[in-house]
Amino acid sequence: MPPKPSAYGPAIEAFWREPTSSLLRSLDTQRCGLRQREAEKRLARFGPNLAEPSQTRSILQKIVHRLVNPLIAILIAAAAVSGFSGDLASFVIITLVVGLSLTLDILQEHRAELAADALRRSVAIQADVIRDGAIVALPVSELVPGDVVELRIGDLVPADGVALTARDFQLNEALMTGEPFPAAKTTEPCATSLPAEASNALFAGTSVVGGSGVMLVVETGRRTRFGMISADLLANDPPSALEQGVQKLGLLILKLTLFLTLFVLLAHLMAHRPAMESFLFAVALAVGLTPELLPMVMTVTLARGAQRMAKRQVIVKRLSAIHDLGAMDTLCVDKTGTLTEAKITLAAHLDPAGRPSNRVLELARLNSAFQTGIHSPLDEALLAADSPPGSSAWTRLAEIPFDYERRCLSVLAARDNDRFLIVKGAPEAIMARAVAVEVDGLARPLDHSHRAQLVRLEDDHARQGFRLLGVAIRNMAPDRVNVTTEDESVLTVVGFCAFADPPKRDAADSVRDLKARGVGIKVLSGDHAAVVAHVADAVGLPSGRILTGGEIADLSDQALAAQIEDVDLFARIDPEQKRRIIRALRQRGHVVGFMGDGVNDAPAIHAAHVGISVAGATEVARAAADMILLAPDLSVLGAGVIEGRRTFANISKYVRMGTSSNFGNMLSMALASIALPFLPLLPLQILLNNLLYDLSEIGIPFDEIDEEDAERPQSWNMADILRFTFVMGSISSLFDVATFTILLKVFHTDAAAFQTGWFLESIATQILVIFLIRTRRPPWRASRPHRILALGSLGALASGIFLALGPAGSLFGFAGLPPMLLGAITLITISYLAMAEAGKHLALPVAARERNRDALRPQHPASDAAVNG
Ligand SMILES: Nc1ncnc2c1ncn2[C@@H]1O[C@H](COP(=O)(O)OP(=O)(O)OP(=O)(O)O)[C@@H](O)[C@H]1O
């Protein structure tokens, strides 16, 4: 019998007060975890461990969502009215139009969202859960109350619960307490009623910054305390420039539409036109004016972009970040693993005089072997080195985990009756805590000349690209079993380990490629300035001015922002400073990307417009990121940037289409309806026109783009759109007036013939203009339109012509036209297209053709500069 829901979940208030054994009992689980079958049952009952249910709406929800759209509602009302008044043709066609455009819209969008979701799931955060007695990696969403989960440094706490075991277990609970310093976790129940004070409680959304532990899950999903807040924080990123822009444009069009429709309706009624006909005409106009496909085109284009990017090893978690990636003009990167191979090898182990020393290696290896936090590449390199002869038996007693404030890591170790604190870390951090130095086995006071010698040793190595770690030791009392950061003082420097981390072979190419595409690169590293300069040089970045963490600490935000344009390299930067730099760049109006993989990179990843991480990165970094690179390579990102710009270019095509020809046509029609003694188009014809126009645009998300569309950062610009609308709208109106005049004054058409002629001209100009608008170049020299776009557009146009002039024409109120008139319409269409082609050069924003010449200079092979130990 499974326990009742009330046995756990929200029922266990202050669960951290319960003794572990009774908590295990009430959750009906054991230290060795749940059985898989039981877990599945619980999952069915408690639902997935997600702060929000699923973000994608079901098809049914989508239909409902669209039906409450006032326009669709009016249309349905219109269909009902025509049905009752006996106008069966109108009823059938309005229903068809509504049904078809809804189906098209919803299906397209749903399919796109499913595809994007599947991609997102492929990089979902996983947890190491014990099921059926074995550790399995499962998506965090599958966790249930009673699960037992293993946690390591860099992991996100996946749910609420308590620690069953804890080994130097340190959590960042800033989310909950605002406190940036790690909170130590133990396994003892706490009497407190405040979650922030419960030292055995683990809360979803916090992260492990040191040590390791095993967690018993008590609450999942929405019942977690802070999970919801953190999900909110992550999800409530301010909308991207694109989203804001589209929203603003949509609102503008909506207002105009409303105004125009009401105006037309009133004018008609005051002129005593038939009320029903006027109403239907106004409704049809409104439908024609609304860019109803805009949301669909956005989603489909972005989802399509996400799929293409996935093929190029970039998984997009937040769709609108694709636009930001295309708009990005500054990319900040971490050094290790992004610009370098991250295959770090130990190159030397030296005493303070610079002579090889086995004692340094022995102590450094002990430090790495005894620490239980993440094994950084530096630790791996130490452990991979041959152990020096004569290493004797040591035992581990305790450790102080690494953090980015201290930049060092200590272990308390015992040999025979002696206890030592062995510390390794950034040389500055070690020297700041040292008072002595070992020379030929004897401790000497760390005086000026010794300090100078050590600094010189470090600088010499750093300039050659070697990263250095200092190693120090301290004698501890024989009864010591625990240590704190206060013990990391009065140290004796034993020497240095030097590590080689060669720059990536293709990094220089990628840097050049990104620069050529208008993306400037800045390096934000925790490493020594000279090492950063060396790597920058090797990958072709200007190694001019370097700003260090120490200098930044003294700068106000304003002062930092003022300097940031001139500096590309940042050294000895801590996690918070990484974030400050991103903020300063944003403040200067840059669209900023940040790419990193460490716990220390997560704040900056989150602060950037586009947060980028890699597949092997820590969970906190991956969770904060908007996109994940499956290969930790800058070249992959270059491909992503191009996709981002393609996506933006295609969304722009749709917007330009809507704002120029379609809008212009509808506007002229509204005005003409007041001037003419009859309707320029029947409501039914407007709806048909609108449907065909929608169909013609289905291919836009798939379209190819020209080289120059991907050359520079592209971003949403309302002024550009308004200028385009103004120029192209005027041309369109000019031709509308010409068409009116010719139809009335030259051909003396009656209502039906006028409507047929106007319908043909309007549908032909509206549809064909896509082949001009989609490119800055003359259409014959542009990229080939995608098959779906070409077929969709020409197919829609052919159907329009067939419906107007074919046997079914009378059903829609069309009349046959004399060949002369057809010739005239063809001529008008051709001249319109010619004029639009000329006008677009005025209307489109200037393509940034002036490439960065420097960036195109032949590069020197990166391998020349590579460091080899
Ligand atoms: N496991 C470790 N033990 C001791 N010291 C360490 C360890 N890991 C890092 N450090 C020290 O902390 C410094 C900052 O860490 P780290 O280099 O990972 O920062 P970062 O900003 O990610 O740098 P990068 O740009 O090279 O990736 C290192 O230069 C090193 O001196």
Ligand SMILES: [Mg+2]
């Ligand atoms: Mg790093």
